[in-house]
Amino acid sequence: MPVDVLEGLNSAQREAVETTEGPLLIVAGPGSGKTRVITHRIAYLVRVCGVSPYRIAAVTFTNKAAKEMRDRLQRLLGARGQGLTCGTFHAFCATVLRRDGRPVGLEPNFVIYDEEDQVDLLKRTMEAAEVDSNRYPVRGVQSAISGAKSVLLDPGGYAARATSPYEKVVARVYERYQHLLARNQAADFDDLLLKTVHLFQQAPEALAKYQSRYVHLLVDEFQDTNVAQYALARLLASQHRNICVVGDPDQSIYSWRHADIRNILSFRRDYPDAKMVSLAENYRSTKTIVAVAKHLILPNRSRVEKDLYTRRELGPPVAVHEAFNEEEEAVWVVQEVDRLVRQDKARRSECAVMYRTNAQSRAFEEACLRYGIPYQLIGGVRFYQRREVKDIIAYLRMVHNPDDEVSLRRVINVPPRGIGARTLDEAARWAQAASLPLHGALEALACQEGDGPSGAAPPLGTRARAAVQGFLQLLERLRQEAKSLGVAGLLDRAVELTGYRRYLLEGEERGEEQWENVLELRGQAKDLEESVPAAEGLARFLERVALVADVDNLDESKDALTLITLHQAKGLEFPVVFIAGLEEGLLPHVRSLDDPEALEEERRLCYVGVTRAKERLYLLRAFRRHIMGSTKPATPSRFLMDVPAEFILAAPRMAPDGWMKQAPGPAAAAPTGGPLPFRAGDKVRHGKFGDGIVVNCVPSDADHEVTVAFRGDAGVKRLLASYARLEKLA
DNA sequence: ATGTTTATTATTTTT
DNA sequence: TAATAAACAT
Numbered sequence: 001m002p003v004d005v006l007e008g009l010n011s012a013q014r015e016a017v018e019t020t021e022g023p024l025l026i027v028a029g030p031g032s033g034k035t036r037v038i039t040h041r042i043a044y045l046v047r048v049c050g051v052s053p054y055r056i057a058a059v060t061f062t063n064k065a066a067k068e069m070r071d072r073l074q075r076l077l078g079a080r081g082q083g084l085t086c087g088t089f090h091a092f093c094a095t096v097l098r099r100d101g102r103p104v105g106l107e108p109n110f111v112i113y114d115e116e117d118q119v120d121l122l123k124r125t126m127e128a129a130e131v132d133s134n135r136y137p138v139r140g141v142q143s144a145i146s147g148a149k150s151v152l153l154d155p156g157g158y159a160a161r162a163t164s165p166y167e168k169v170v171a172r173v174y175e176r177y178q179h180l181l182a183r184n185q186a187a188d189f190d191d192l193l194l195k196t197v198h199l200f201q202q203a204p205e206a207l208a209k210y211q212s213r214y215v216h217l218l219v220d221e222f223q224d225t226n227v228a229q230y231a232l233a234r235l236l237a238s239q240h241r242n243i244c245v246v247g248d249p250d251q252s253i254y255s256w257r258h259a260d261i262r263n264i265l266s267f268r269r270d271y272p273d274a275k276m277v278s279l280a281e282n283y284r285s286t287k288t289i290v291a292v293a294k295h296l297i298l299p300n301r302s303r304v305e306k307d308l309y310t311r312r313e314l315g316p317p318v319a320v321h322e323a324f325n326e327e328e329e330a331v332w333v334v335q336e337v338d339r340l341v342r343q344d345k346a347r348r349s350e351c352a353v354m355y356r357t358n359a360q361s362r363a364f365e366e367a368c369l370r371y372g373i374p375y376q377l378i379g380g381v382r383f384y385q386r387r388e389v390k391d392i393i394a395y396l397r398m399v400h401n402p403d404d405e406v407s408l409r410r411v412i413n414v415p416p417r418g419i420g421a422r423t424l425d426e427a428a429r430w431a432q433a434a435s436l437p438l439h440g441a442l443e444a445l446a447c448q449e450g451d452g453p454s455g456a457a458p459p460l461g462t463r464a465r466a467a468v469q470g471f472l473q474l475l476e477r478l479r480q481e482a483k484s485l486g487v488a489g490l491l492d493r494a495v496e497l498t499g500y501r502r503y504l505l506e507g508e509e510r511g512e513e514q515w516e517n518v519l520e521l522r523g524q525a526k527d528l529e530e531s532v533p534a535a536e537g538l539a540r541f542l543e544r545v546a547l548v549a550d551v552d553n554l555d556e557s558k559d560a561l562t563l564i565t566l567h568q569a570k571g572l573e574f575p576v577v578f579i580a581g582l583e584e585g586l587l588p589h590v591r592s593l594d595d596p597e598a599l600e601e602e603r604r605l606c607y608v609g610v611t612r613a614k615e616r617l618y619l620l621r622a623f624r625r626h627i628m629g630s631t632k633p634a635t636p637s638r639f640l641m642d643v644p645a646e647f648i649l650a651a652p653r654m655a656p657d658g659w660m661k662q663a664p665g666p667a668a669a670a671p672t673g674g675p676l677p678f679r680a681g682d683k684v685r686h687g688k689f690g691d692g693i694v695v696n697c698v699p700s701d702a703d704h705e706v707t708v709a710f711r712g713d714a715g716v717k718r719l720l721a722s723y724a725r726l727e728k729l730a
Numbered sequence: 731a732t733g734t735t736t737a738t739t740a741t742t743t744t745t
Numbered sequence: 746t747a748a749t750a751a752a753c754a755t
Binding site for chain 1: 731732739740741742743744745
C-alpha cells in the first residue's frame with residue numbers, strides 16, 4: 001500500500017528518498033525535482049518507515065519554501081503529517097528561545113529586531129560610544145557585527161580576533177550593542193541563530209531535549225546556510241546522525257548575506273560516511289536552455305561536479321538582442337511579450353523579465369505602461385517594512401514588551417504629540433544616570449518624583465511633562481485593555497487612542513494608501529485570531545510579522561508580465577524568461593569586478609536566471625546605459641561570450657512574424673531598414689504624443705530611429721519608425 | 731518642534 | 746537621476 005510515495009521518481013530521486021539512515025547530501029540541479037524529493041522522503045519516513053512526524057524536522061530558508069513543503073505534504077500525508085516541524089531556521093530558533101531561552105538571557109516575551117531596528121539601535125550605540133558615524137558608517141558596522149554573529153563570534157571572541165583599528169572599533173560597538181539588546185529584551189535576526197547555538201552549548205539539558213526528539217533532520221537550500229546555521233543543524237542531529245542536506249552550490253547567490261558554500265565541504269568532512277546523491281536530470285527546461293546553462297557555469301572553479309541533462313525537446317534557440325539603450329531594451333521586450341501573446345505562444349503571466357538591480361525595473365514599468373501591458377513588479381518595499389505598518393506594530397510591541405526601547409522611541413512622537421528630540425535626550429540622560437530603563441525614567445519624570453539622582457537638575461518643563469504623561473497613560477491603558485481584547489481589537493484601540501488614522505489621512509502625502517495598509521495589517525490580525533487562542537494571540541502575531549516578509553508576493557492568477565530581480569527569481573520558473581542588462585558592470589556588477597569569488601557568484605546569479613526558463617530564453621543588453629545620472633557606453637557581459645553561438649539566434653531589432661521558426665545559426669549581420677522614412681523638419685502626428693517636428697532620423701538595425709520634438713507635454717522623444725506609427729503631415 | 735534646504739550616496743535583501 | 750538623510754532655519 002505505501003509504495004506509491006516512490007511512484008514516478010527516477011532512480012536518483014528514489015535513492016535519495018530511500019536513504020533514510022545516516023548522513024545524506026543531495027546535490028540537486030535546477031529543475032531536478034528537489035522539493036518533490038524532500039517531500040516524498042518525509043512521506044516515505046512516515047508511511048513506510050513508520051516514523052512519527054513529531055520526530056522529523058525540515059528546515060528551509062524562506063517561509064515560501066516552508067509553506068510549499070507543508071502544502072505538498074498535506075497532499076501526500078493528510079492528517080498523518082500532523083506534528084511535523086517545518087519552518088525556517090529563524091522561526092525554529094525563535095520557538096526554541098521562547099520556550100528555553102532564559103539561560104541565554106531571553107524572557108519568553110522578547111522582541112525580534114529587523115534590520116531597520118538594528119540600525120536604529122546601532123546608531124544610538126555608536127553615539128553613546130562616541131564613534132563617528134561618518135568615519136564608520138552604521139551600515140558597515142551592522143554588516144560586520146552580523147558577519148561576526150554568523151560565524152558564532154560573540155563580542156569577546158570578536159574582540160580577541162580584531163586586528164585592524166576598524167575591527168577594534170566594531171568590537172567596542174558590538175559589545176555595547178549586545179548590552180542594549182539585552183536591556184531591551186530583544187534579539188536581532190542573527191541572534192536568533194547565535195543564541196540558540198549558545199543555548200545548546202551552555203544548557204546540555206535543553207540540547208538533549210531537542211536532540212532526542214528529532215530523529216530525522218532535513219535542511220533545504222543548504223548552499224545558502226551560514227556557519228551558525230550549519231552548527232545548529234549539526235548540534236540537532238548529533239544524537240541520531242540522520243541529517244539530510246539538499247542544495248546546489250551552483251545556485252549559491254547569498255554570500256553577501258554571509259552564506260558560506262564551504263559548509264558543503266564541511267559537511268563532507270564532518271560526515272565522512274555521508275552518502276551523496278546527485279539529481280542531474282532536469283525536467284524544467286528545453287535542451288537548448290540546459291545546454292546554455294551548462295556552458296555558462298562551466299568556467300567557475302569552485303564547483304561540485306554535476307552533469308545536468310534533460311530529455312526534453314531541443315526547443316527554440318536563445319535570442320540575444322542588443323538594444324540601443326535601456327529604454328529600447330525595455331520596449332523591445334514588451335513588444336516581444338505582446339507578440340508572443342498575440343500569436344498564442346505564451347500568456348503574459350508566463351513571461352518574466354529578470355534583472356540585476358531594482359533600478360532597472362523602471363524602464364520596463366514605463367514601457368509596460370506605454371504599451372498597455374499589465375505587469376507585476378516583485379519586490380520594492382516589503383509590507384512589514386512600511387513605515388505606517390511598523391508604527392502600529394511598534395505600539396503592539398510596547399504593549400507586549402515594555403523594555404522595547406526601539407519601538408518606544410519610534411512612536412513616542414508619532415503622531416506628533418510634542419515630545420521632541422530635546423525631551424527625549426533629557427529623559428535618556430536621566431535614565432542613564434539613574435540606571436533605569438527609558439520607560440522607567442519617563443515614568444519618574446512624568447510624576448515629577450524628585451529631582452535627578454544627584455539631587456540637582458530640575459527635569460522637564462510642564463508642557464513636556466504633560467505630553468509624556470499623556471503618552472504613558474495611553475500605553476498603560478492599552479496594556480490594560482490588551483488583557484481582554486484580541487489583537488485586532490487592540491490594534492483598533494491603539495489606532496483610536498493615538499489618532500493614527502487622522503494623522504495619516506490629514507497629514508501624509510500617501511495617507512489613503514497608508515491607511516489601507518494599516519487595515520490590511522488589521523485583517524491579518526483578525527485572520528490569526530481565528531486560529532490562535534486569545535492568550536497567545538499577541539505573541540504569535542508579533543512573531544509572525546517579525547519573521548514573515550512575503551505578504552505581497554507573486555500572484556500567479558494575474559495575467560501580467562512579471563518584473564523581478566535575479567535574486568528573487570530563485571526557486572521560480574517561467575516558460576518565457578528575459579534576462580536584461582547583460583553588460584560588464586551590471587551583470588557582472590561593478591562591485592564584483594575586482595574579486596574572482598564575487599565574479600563567480602555573479603555568474604551563478606546569471607545561471608539561476610537562465611535556469612528559470614522552461615521554453616524560451618532571451619538575453620538582452622544595451623549599447624548605452626543610463627546609470628546614476630549619466631549615460632555611458634556599455635560593453636557586452638563576459639557571460640554572453642560563454643553562450644555557444646550554435647544555440648543563439650541573434651534577434652533582429654524588430655522580430656518579424658515567425659522568426660522563431662528559423663533554424664538556429666550564427667549571428668547574421670544586422671540588416672539596414674531601407675530608405676529614410678522621415679527627414680529633419682518633417683511635421684508628424686503620433687497617436688499618444690500628438691503633433692511634433694522631426695529632429696533627426698537615422699537607420700537603426702532593421703528600423704529607423706526618429707527623434708521628434710512634440711508640441712505638447714511629451715517633449716522630445718526617440719521613437720522607432722515602425723512602432724511609433726507616425727503620420728506625416730503636409 | 732517642525733518644515734525647508736542642502737548634502738550624500740546609490741547591488742542583491744530568504745530572516 | 747532621484748531618493749533619502751542630515752543640517753538648517755523658522
